[in-house]
Amino acid sequence: MTNPKEYEDIPGTFVFDADRSRQGYHLNMFCISLRLQESRDAFKADPEAYLAQYPMTEEQAQAVRDRAWNGMLELGGNIYYTAKLAANDGITFQELAAKMTNMGSEDYRKMMFDGGRSIEGNRSKSEWKDK
Amino acid sequence: MAKITAGVGCSHVPAIGVAMDTNITDQDYWKPVFAGFEKSQEWMKDNKPDVIFLVYNDHCTAFSAEIIPTFALGCAAEFHPADEGWGPRPVPVVKGHQRLASHIAQSVILDEFDLTIMNKMEVDHGLTVPLSVMFGEVDEWPCPVIPLAVNVVQYPPPTGNRCYNLGKAIRRAVDSYDENINVMIFGTGGMSHQLQAERAGLINPEFDKRFLDLLTEDPVTGSQISHLEYMREAGSEGIEMVMWYVMRGALNDDVEEIHRHYHVPASNTAVGHIILENR
Numbered sequence: 001m002t003n004p005k006e007y008e009d010i011p012g013t014f015v016f017d018a019d020r021s022r023q024g025y026h027l028n029m030f031c032i033s034l035r036l037q038e039s040r041d042a043f044k045a046d047p048e049a050y051l052a053q054y055p056m057t058e059e060q061a062q063a064v065r066d067r068a069w070n071g072m073l074e075l076g077g078n079i080y081y082t083a084k085l086a087a088n089d090g091i092t093f094q095e096l097a098a099k100m101t102n103m104g105s106e107d108y109r110k111m112m113f114d115g116g117r118s119i120e121g122n123r124s125k126s127e128w129k130d131k
Numbered sequence: 132m133a134k135i136t137a138g139v140g141c142s143h144v145p146a147i148g149v150a151m152d153t154n155i156t157d158q159d160y161w162k163p164v165f166a167g168f169e170k171s172q173e174w175m176k177d178n179k180p181d182v183i184f185l186v187y188n189d190h191c192t193a194f195s196a197e198i199i200p201t202f203a204l205g206c207a208a209e210f211h212p213a214d215e216g217w218g219p220r221p222v223p224v225v226k227g228h229q230r231l232a233s234h235i236a237q238s239v240i241l242d243e244f245d246l247t248i249m250n251k252m253e254v255d256h257g258l259t260v261p262l263s264v265m266f267g268e269v270d271e272w273p274c275p276v277i278p279l280a281v282n283v284v285q286y287p288p289p290t291g292n293r294c295y296n297l298g299k300a301i302r303r304a305v306d307s308y309d310e311n312i313n314v315m316i317f318g319t320g321g322m323s324h325q326l327q328a329e330r331a332g333l334i335n336p337e338f339d340k341r342f343l344d345l346l347t348e349d350p351v352t353g354s355q356i357s358h359l360e361y362m363r364e365a366g367s368e369g370i371e372m373v374m375w376y377v378m379r380g381a382l383n384d385d386v387e388e389i390h391r392h393y394h395v396p397a398s399n400t401a402v403g404h405i406i407l408e409n410r
Contacts, residue, residue: 006359007286012329013367017286021196028196035192035216070328079327079368080191080284087216093145094398097331108332112396113160116334117325123363 011128012101014073024076030054030064031081034088043088069100133231133308135316137178138378138386139171140346140405141264143187143319145256146398148220151263164402167392168264174389174406175265175273180315182228183276184235184301186377187257187319188283190215199285200247202297204239205254205278206232213253222259228275231308235277238304244297254278261319264404283320283371287358291373295354298380305381318378322393324400325366333366334401339393342372343405347388350379383409 007015014020021028030051033039043050051061063071064085072082086096098108111117121127147164150156156165192213194200207227212219236248258278266273282288289297298316305314322342325333342365345353354376361370392404 007362010330010363010367012331013325013362014328015286015362015367016284021199021285025196028191032191032195035214037214073328078191078284081196083326084191084216093326097326097399100328101331102329111332112334112399115336115395116323116399116401117330117332119333119335119338119364122330122333 009125011122011125016078020076021078022076024060024078026054026056027060027064027072027075027077028081030056031077031084034084040088069096133305133310133312133314135302135305135314135381136180136409137315137389138382138407139261139265139315139317140343140375140378140403140407141261141317141319142321142397142400142402142404143257143260144397144400144402145215145260147402148256148260148263151268152221163394164397165264167394167402167404170390171265171392171404171406172267178315180274181312182231182274182314183262183317184279184305184314184381185258185261185276185317185319186279186281186374187261187317188371188374189280190255190257191284192255193253194280199282200280201282201289202244203247203249203252203280204232204236205249205252205280206236207250207252210252210254210258210276210278212259213255215255220256220259222263223269223271225254225258225262225272225278226275228277231305231312231314232277234308235301235304238307239297239300242300242303244300249280252278252280257319261317279377281374281377283374288370288373290358291354291356291376294373294376295350295380298377298382301377302381316378316381318375320371320374321365321369322372322401322403323365323369326368326399330366332399334395335364335366335369336393336395336401338364339401339403343391343393343403346375346379346405347386347407350376350384354379379407382407385410
């Protein structure tokens with residue numbers, strides 16, 4: 001059963017499917033390594049040497065250097081992995097979400113407090129044409 | 132014989148654990164989240180289970196990208212809280228129930244659900260936050276726990292229908308266990324939320340309400356909610372609500388809804404909680 005990827009129509013979303021998982025494997029393995037303090041220490045001491053241990057693409061490595069949070073997702077990263085890199089940087093999950101939506105942390109927090117992002121106008125890429 | 136008496140559905144937002152661990156539950160932001168669990172903690176005291184079967188997902192903590200089992204059953208003697216990048220949660224070690232877990236593994240696999248057996252596994256907030264909100268702060272968890280970790284991180288997770296039928300197989304396994312014990316089953320995760328990319332922050336209370344209504348009253352219909360509908364309507368991470376259907380499948384068709392709690396937000400997520408007793 002091979003359905004077309006209907007989920008690619010959801011706007012502002014990178015569904016972490018088997019293709020993205022394959023593409024992002026080394027990027028994600030780098031991110032999860034930062035779960036442990038000794039890895040965080042080694043990464044902090046020499047970021048380039050640490051990054052070089054993971055055979056990701058140069059584009060992915062640059063996205064890590066730039067902390068291009070959406071870029072990492074587009075290149076096969078998954079949010080639960082990239083959140084480990086964010087935690088390493090002292091960024092909370094909510095601050096990370098704010099960065100990915102290009103909103104300030106305060107505006108994002110207020111949006112969530114007021115009930116979150118509405119589903120209306122956010123179901124399909126056809127509704128985001130003007131963005 | 133053993134029996135399943137009740138099911139609990141519950142969000143497992145990590146920030147809820149952090150709020151408890153840092154003693155800020157009485158802040159205005161958190162008060163309404165925790166108020167909804169006061170009745171639940173009383174109910175847990177009155178209906179203390181001998182074992183909890185807890186369905187949850189790991190968030191790239193115990194499982195890396197190297198191994199991604201769809202269903203992984205915790206058969207170890209104990210499960211330590213994992214370091215998720217900011218130190219392990221300061222909560223008790225989770226004790227397993229090895230004899231019942233082995234029985235369930237054997238029964239369910241012969242029932243054609245191909246589980247992965249975990250004889251060593253750390254557990255993250257997905258498992259410990261539901262225990263914390265239902266039991267409060269305790270020196271040790273009041274009963275053993277059998278974890279079932281479900282892949283909902285890499286698409287596709289198991290379908291709601293598959294989860295519902297697995298719940299029925301777990302029910303058959305528990306029903307055939309030779310000790311007179313009371314087993315409670317937890318389905319965790321959700322509710323609507325999206326943590327990633329430009330659509331992060333999505334919340335859909337109408338979807339969540341319909342999900343809870345169907346869960347109680349018409350689970351056969353609810354179990355057919357498609358992955359596309361979950362992701363589009365409840366956010367890319369909202370898809371983890373399929374795990375509530377393992378819980379629902381293990382209960383009677385006819386259940387009584389004892390308690391429901393819904394609040395927006397906790398961090399990026401809609402918090403949902405339900406208690407169902409077999410009729």
